[in-house]
Amino acid sequence: MSLSLQNLTKRAVPVGIEKATKKINRFDGLSEEEVKKNTLKDILEVDLDLVFVGINPSLMAAHTGRYYAGPGNHFYKLLFESKLIPKAVTYEEDYKLLQYKIGLTNIVARATRSSADLSKSEIRKGAILVQEKLKHFRPKIAIFNGKCIYEEFVDKFDKSSFCFGLQPNRVGDTALWVVPSSSARCANFPRMQDKLHFYTSLKKYLAFLKGEIDEVNLNEFHFEGTCKQAVARTSIMWRRKVKQIENNETEKDSGISMSQSDYSQELSEDNYAQTLNNKPKQQNSLRRTKRQSRKAIKQSTAIALRSSKDKSQNIDFINLIKERLNNKNRNTSKCEKNDCN
Secondary structure: OOOOOOOOOOOOOOOOOOOOOOOOOOOOOHHHHHHOOOOOEEEOOOOOOOEEOOOOOOOHHHHHHOOOOOOOOHHHHHHOOOOOOOOOHHHHHHHHHHHOOEEEEOOOOOOOOOOHHHOHHHHHHHHHHHHHHHHOOOOOOEEEOHHHHHHHOOOOOOOOOOOEEEEEEEEEEEEEEEEEOOOOOOOOOOOOOHHHHHHHHHHHHHHHHOOOOOOHHHHEEEEEOOOOOOOOOOOOOOOOOOHHHHHHHHHHHHOOOOOOHHHHHEEEEEHHHHHHHHOHHHHHHHHHEEEEEHHHHHHHHHHHHHHHHHHHHHHHHHHHHHHHHHHHHHHHHHHHHHHHH
16 A cells, blocks of 8 residues: 555644643732732822822732832932932832932822723822822922823823923922833833933932022923933943942941042043033034044045055066066077077
Protein backbone atom coordinates (compact mmCIF):
# COMPACT_ATOMS: atom_id res chain seq x y z
CA MET A 1 0.00 0.00 0.00
CA SER A 2 1.52 3.32 -1.06
CA LEU A 3 1.41 6.30 1.25
CA SER A 4 0.10 9.65 0.05
CA LEU A 5 -0.36 13.05 1.63
CA GLN A 6 -4.09 12.88 1.01
CA ASN A 7 -4.45 10.01 3.46
CA LEU A 8 -2.75 11.95 6.28
CA THR A 9 -5.09 13.67 8.74
CA LYS A 10 -4.41 16.17 11.51
CA ARG A 11 -4.72 14.78 15.00
CA ALA A 12 -7.68 16.28 16.80
CA VAL A 13 -7.07 18.13 20.08
CA PRO A 14 -9.08 16.63 22.96
CA VAL A 15 -12.01 18.72 24.10
CA GLY A 16 -11.46 20.69 27.30
CA ILE A 17 -7.69 20.96 26.94
CA GLU A 18 -6.31 24.46 26.27
CA LYS A 19 -2.82 25.70 25.67
CA ALA A 20 -1.07 26.82 28.82
CA THR A 21 -0.47 30.58 28.75
CA LYS A 22 1.93 32.36 31.05
CA LYS A 23 0.06 34.71 33.36
CA ILE A 24 1.72 37.84 34.70
CA ASN A 25 1.23 38.06 38.44
CA ARG A 26 1.09 41.84 38.93
CA PHE A 27 -1.02 41.94 42.07
CA ASP A 28 0.24 38.95 44.09
CA GLY A 29 -2.46 36.61 42.88
CA LEU A 30 -5.33 39.11 43.20
CA SER A 31 -7.60 39.80 40.27
CA GLU A 32 -8.24 43.29 38.93
CA GLU A 33 -11.75 43.26 40.36
CA GLU A 34 -10.38 42.58 43.83
CA VAL A 35 -7.75 45.30 43.47
CA LYS A 36 -10.35 47.85 42.36
CA LYS A 37 -12.08 47.52 45.72
CA ASN A 38 -9.10 49.17 47.44
CA THR A 39 -9.00 52.94 47.90
CA LEU A 40 -6.42 55.48 49.04
CA LYS A 41 -6.77 57.66 52.10
CA ASP A 42 -6.15 61.39 51.80
CA ILE A 43 -2.81 62.61 53.10
CA LEU A 44 -3.95 66.04 54.26
CA GLU A 45 -3.50 68.46 57.13
CA VAL A 46 -4.54 72.02 57.81
CA ASP A 47 -2.35 74.87 56.48
CA LEU A 48 -0.12 72.83 54.19
CA ASP A 49 2.13 74.48 51.63
CA LEU A 50 1.22 72.23 48.71
CA VAL A 51 -1.56 69.76 47.93
CA PHE A 52 -1.24 67.61 44.80
CA VAL A 53 -4.53 66.57 43.22
CA GLY A 54 -4.70 63.46 41.04
CA ILE A 55 -7.58 62.11 38.99
CA ASN A 56 -7.97 58.67 40.65
CA PRO A 57 -5.78 55.78 41.87
CA SER A 58 -4.22 53.43 39.35
CA LEU A 59 -4.47 49.68 39.88
CA MET A 60 -0.88 49.56 41.12
CA ALA A 61 -1.53 52.41 43.56
CA ALA A 62 -4.66 50.68 44.82
CA HIS A 63 -2.78 47.41 45.24
CA THR A 64 0.11 48.96 47.18
CA GLY A 65 -2.04 51.49 49.02
CA ARG A 66 0.38 54.28 48.05
CA TYR A 67 0.12 57.33 45.81
CA TYR A 68 1.87 57.37 42.41
CA ALA A 69 3.18 53.82 42.78
CA GLY A 70 3.55 53.14 39.05
CA PRO A 71 7.05 52.03 38.02
CA GLY A 72 7.38 54.78 35.40
CA ASN A 73 5.94 57.63 37.47
CA HIS A 74 8.27 60.61 37.95
CA PHE A 75 6.37 62.25 40.82
CA TYR A 76 8.78 61.63 43.71
CA LYS A 77 11.83 62.21 41.54
CA LEU A 78 10.45 65.59 40.48
CA LEU A 79 9.83 66.61 44.08
CA PHE A 80 13.41 65.82 45.01
CA GLU A 81 15.07 67.24 41.90
CA SER A 82 13.19 70.53 42.24
CA LYS A 83 14.23 70.70 45.92
CA LEU A 84 10.66 70.84 47.13
CA ILE A 85 11.76 68.10 49.52
CA PRO A 86 15.30 67.89 50.95
CA LYS A 87 15.56 64.09 50.87
CA ALA A 88 14.58 61.48 48.31
CA VAL A 89 11.29 59.71 49.00
CA THR A 90 9.75 56.67 47.31
CA TYR A 91 6.09 55.79 46.91
CA GLU A 92 6.35 53.51 49.94
CA GLU A 93 7.09 56.61 52.03
CA ASP A 94 4.36 58.87 50.67
CA TYR A 95 3.14 59.60 54.22
CA LYS A 96 6.48 61.33 54.95
CA LEU A 97 5.51 64.18 52.63
CA LEU A 98 3.50 65.70 55.47
CA GLN A 99 6.83 66.47 57.16
CA TYR A 100 7.57 68.80 54.25
CA LYS A 101 4.09 70.41 54.27
CA ILE A 102 2.93 68.49 51.18
CA GLY A 103 -0.42 66.70 50.93
CA LEU A 104 -1.98 64.27 48.45
CA THR A 105 -5.55 63.62 47.34
CA ASN A 106 -7.58 62.48 44.32
CA ILE A 107 -10.74 63.71 42.65
CA VAL A 108 -12.23 60.19 42.47
CA ALA A 109 -11.42 57.52 45.05
CA ARG A 110 -12.33 54.55 42.84
CA ALA A 111 -9.38 52.76 41.25
CA THR A 112 -9.53 51.98 37.53
CA ARG A 113 -7.24 50.72 34.81
CA SER A 114 -7.50 54.11 33.07
CA SER A 115 -9.06 57.47 33.84
CA ALA A 116 -11.24 56.97 30.74
CA ASP A 117 -13.18 54.36 32.73
CA LEU A 118 -14.54 57.06 35.03
CA SER A 119 -17.97 58.55 34.41
CA LYS A 120 -18.52 62.29 34.13
CA SER A 121 -20.87 62.29 37.09
CA GLU A 122 -18.17 60.72 39.26
CA ILE A 123 -15.66 63.35 38.22
CA ARG A 124 -18.08 66.23 38.84
CA LYS A 125 -18.95 64.98 42.32
CA GLY A 126 -15.26 64.45 43.06
CA ALA A 127 -14.38 67.97 41.89
CA ILE A 128 -16.95 69.42 44.30
CA LEU A 129 -15.48 67.35 47.14
CA VAL A 130 -11.96 68.55 46.31
CA GLN A 131 -13.14 72.17 46.42
CA GLU A 132 -14.59 71.56 49.88
CA LYS A 133 -11.34 69.93 51.01
CA LEU A 134 -9.28 72.88 49.77
CA LYS A 135 -11.54 75.32 51.60
CA HIS A 136 -11.29 73.27 54.79
CA PHE A 137 -7.55 72.49 54.82
CA ARG A 138 -6.49 75.85 53.29
CA PRO A 139 -3.21 74.96 51.54
CA LYS A 140 -1.20 77.73 49.95
CA ILE A 141 -1.16 76.08 46.49
CA ALA A 142 -3.20 73.23 45.00
CA ILE A 143 -1.36 71.48 42.16
CA PHE A 144 -3.29 69.48 39.57
CA ASN A 145 -1.20 66.60 38.29
CA GLY A 146 -2.35 66.74 34.69
CA LYS A 147 -4.16 69.11 32.37
CA CYS A 148 -7.19 66.84 32.04
CA ILE A 149 -7.73 66.96 35.81
CA TYR A 150 -7.87 70.74 35.79
CA GLU A 151 -10.27 70.66 32.83
CA GLU A 152 -12.73 68.66 34.90
CA PHE A 153 -12.20 70.80 37.98
CA VAL A 154 -12.95 74.14 36.33
CA ASP A 155 -16.48 74.93 35.13
CA LYS A 156 -15.44 76.78 31.97
CA PHE A 157 -12.15 75.68 30.46
CA ASP A 158 -10.67 77.64 27.55
CA LYS A 159 -8.15 75.52 25.65
CA SER A 160 -6.98 78.43 23.49
CA SER A 161 -5.78 80.51 26.45
CA PHE A 162 -4.61 77.65 28.68
CA CYS A 163 -1.08 77.70 30.06
CA PHE A 164 0.60 75.35 32.48
CA GLY A 165 1.72 76.78 35.79
CA LEU A 166 -0.15 79.44 37.76
CA GLN A 167 -3.86 79.72 36.97
CA PRO A 168 -6.09 82.81 37.19
CA ASN A 169 -8.69 80.99 39.31
CA ARG A 170 -8.53 80.47 43.06
CA VAL A 171 -10.37 78.43 45.67
CA GLY A 172 -10.62 80.74 48.64
CA ASP A 173 -7.05 81.77 49.47
CA THR A 174 -5.57 78.74 47.70
CA ALA A 175 -3.75 79.38 44.44
CA LEU A 176 -4.15 76.84 41.64
CA TRP A 177 -1.23 75.42 39.66
CA VAL A 178 -1.22 72.90 36.79
CA VAL A 179 1.67 70.61 35.87
CA PRO A 180 1.85 67.91 33.19
CA SER A 181 1.05 64.41 34.29
CA SER A 182 3.92 62.83 36.19
CA SER A 183 3.33 59.58 34.33
CA ALA A 184 5.90 58.51 31.74
CA ARG A 185 3.03 57.98 29.28
CA CYS A 186 2.50 61.75 29.00
CA ALA A 187 2.89 62.37 25.26
CA ASN A 188 4.19 65.96 25.25
CA PHE A 189 6.41 65.52 28.31
CA PRO A 190 7.55 61.88 28.41
CA ARG A 191 10.82 62.44 30.30
CA MET A 192 11.37 63.66 33.81
CA GLN A 193 13.66 66.44 32.51
CA ASP A 194 10.81 67.87 30.42
CA LYS A 195 8.63 68.41 33.50
CA LEU A 196 11.19 69.61 36.01
CA HIS A 197 11.00 73.34 35.28
CA PHE A 198 7.30 73.35 36.25
CA TYR A 199 8.30 72.15 39.71
CA THR A 200 11.28 74.48 40.11
CA SER A 201 9.01 77.41 39.21
CA LEU A 202 6.48 76.09 41.71
CA LYS A 203 9.15 76.20 44.41
CA LYS A 204 9.97 79.80 43.51
CA TYR A 205 6.31 80.84 43.63
CA LEU A 206 5.91 79.12 47.00
CA ALA A 207 8.91 81.06 48.31
CA PHE A 208 7.21 84.25 47.11
CA LEU A 209 3.99 83.39 48.96
CA LYS A 210 5.98 82.67 52.12
CA GLY A 211 7.73 86.04 51.87
CA GLU A 212 11.16 84.59 51.18
CA ILE A 213 11.24 86.49 47.85
CA ASP A 214 10.11 90.11 47.71
CA GLU A 215 9.32 90.59 44.03
CA VAL A 216 8.58 88.21 41.17
CA ASN A 217 7.27 88.52 37.63
CA LEU A 218 4.08 86.47 37.46
CA ASN A 219 4.49 86.00 33.71
CA GLU A 220 7.40 83.64 34.34
CA PHE A 221 4.96 81.22 35.99
CA HIS A 222 2.91 80.77 32.80
CA PHE A 223 4.02 78.07 30.36
CA GLU A 224 2.67 77.13 26.96
CA GLY A 225 0.99 73.78 26.49
CA THR A 226 3.81 72.10 24.57
CA CYS A 227 6.89 73.93 25.81
CA LYS A 228 10.02 72.01 26.71
CA GLN A 229 12.64 74.19 28.35
CA ALA A 230 16.25 73.41 29.17
CA VAL A 231 16.66 72.79 32.87
CA ALA A 232 19.78 73.45 34.90
CA ARG A 233 21.62 70.47 36.33
CA THR A 234 18.98 67.86 35.59
CA SER A 235 20.02 64.44 36.87
CA ILE A 236 19.62 61.56 34.44
CA MET A 237 20.90 58.94 36.85
CA TRP A 238 18.68 59.94 39.73
CA ARG A 239 19.72 57.29 42.23
CA ARG A 240 23.38 58.05 41.64
CA LYS A 241 22.79 61.70 42.46
CA VAL A 242 20.94 60.77 45.65
CA LYS A 243 23.97 58.80 46.82
CA GLN A 244 26.24 61.68 45.93
CA ILE A 245 24.16 64.13 47.98
CA GLU A 246 24.12 61.74 50.92
CA ASN A 247 27.91 61.45 50.73
CA ASN A 248 28.22 65.23 50.66
CA GLU A 249 26.03 65.49 53.74
CA THR A 250 28.20 63.00 55.61
CA GLU A 251 31.31 64.94 54.60
CA LYS A 252 29.79 68.18 55.89
CA ASP A 253 28.90 66.50 59.17
CA SER A 254 32.46 65.23 59.52
CA GLY A 255 33.84 68.76 59.06
CA ILE A 256 35.03 68.56 55.46
CA SER A 257 34.21 71.79 53.61
CA MET A 258 33.44 72.18 49.95
CA SER A 259 36.48 72.92 47.84
CA GLN A 260 36.77 76.05 45.74
CA SER A 261 36.84 73.99 42.54
CA ASP A 262 33.53 72.30 43.38
CA TYR A 263 31.98 75.67 44.16
CA SER A 264 33.23 77.18 40.91
CA GLN A 265 31.95 74.13 39.04
CA GLU A 266 28.47 74.64 40.50
CA LEU A 267 28.60 78.31 39.51
CA SER A 268 29.69 77.41 36.01
CA GLU A 269 26.83 74.91 35.72
CA ASP A 270 24.35 77.56 36.84
CA ASN A 271 25.77 80.06 34.36
CA TYR A 272 25.55 77.46 31.63
CA ALA A 273 21.91 76.83 32.53
CA GLN A 274 21.21 80.56 32.36
CA THR A 275 22.74 80.76 28.90
CA LEU A 276 20.58 77.83 27.81
CA ASN A 277 17.43 79.48 29.08
CA ASN A 278 18.20 83.11 28.20
CA LYS A 279 20.16 82.85 24.93
CA PRO A 280 18.63 80.18 22.70
CA LYS A 281 19.28 82.19 19.54
CA GLN A 282 22.98 82.44 20.26
CA GLN A 283 23.14 78.72 20.92
CA ASN A 284 21.35 77.96 17.65
CA SER A 285 23.79 80.16 15.72
CA LEU A 286 26.73 78.33 17.28
CA ARG A 287 25.23 75.01 16.29
CA ARG A 288 24.68 76.30 12.76
CA THR A 289 28.29 77.41 12.40
CA LYS A 290 29.50 74.05 13.71
CA ARG A 291 27.37 72.24 11.15
CA GLN A 292 28.69 74.45 8.35
CA SER A 293 32.30 73.89 9.40
CA ARG A 294 31.74 70.13 9.51
CA LYS A 295 30.26 70.19 6.01
CA ALA A 296 33.18 72.24 4.70
CA ILE A 297 35.69 69.82 6.21
CA LYS A 298 33.88 66.83 4.69
CA GLN A 299 33.76 68.46 1.26
CA SER A 300 37.45 69.40 1.34
CA THR A 301 38.48 65.90 2.40
CA ALA A 302 36.32 64.37 -0.34
CA ILE A 303 37.90 66.63 -2.98
CA ALA A 304 41.39 65.79 -1.73
CA LEU A 305 40.67 62.08 -1.88
CA ARG A 306 39.31 62.37 -5.41
CA SER A 307 42.33 64.32 -6.61
CA SER A 308 44.73 61.84 -5.02
CA LYS A 309 42.89 58.94 -6.66
CA ASP A 310 42.98 60.68 -10.05
CA LYS A 311 46.71 61.34 -9.72
CA SER A 312 47.42 57.74 -8.79
CA GLN A 313 45.35 56.51 -11.73
CA ASN A 314 47.19 58.84 -14.14
CA ILE A 315 50.57 57.70 -12.84
CA ASP A 316 49.60 54.05 -13.25
CA PHE A 317 48.41 54.68 -16.82
CA ILE A 318 51.65 56.47 -17.76
CA ASN A 319 53.76 53.66 -16.30
CA LEU A 320 51.74 51.11 -18.24
CA ILE A 321 52.34 52.98 -21.52
CA LYS A 322 56.06 53.21 -20.77
CA GLU A 323 56.26 49.48 -20.13
CA ARG A 324 54.50 48.72 -23.41
CA LEU A 325 56.83 51.03 -25.34
CA ASN A 326 59.86 49.41 -23.75
CA ASN A 327 58.54 45.97 -24.65
CA LYS A 328 58.02 47.08 -28.27
CA ASN A 329 61.54 48.48 -28.46
CA ARG A 330 62.97 45.25 -27.14
CA ASN A 331 61.01 43.18 -29.64
CA THR A 332 62.11 45.35 -32.57
CA SER A 333 65.74 45.17 -31.50
CA LYS A 334 65.54 41.37 -31.31
CA CYS A 335 64.00 41.17 -34.77
CA GLU A 336 66.73 43.35 -36.26
CA LYS A 337 69.42 41.14 -34.73
CA ASN A 338 67.80 38.03 -36.15
CA ASP A 339 67.60 39.59 -39.62
CA CYS A 340 71.23 40.54 -39.48
CA ASN A 341 72.23 37.03 -38.56
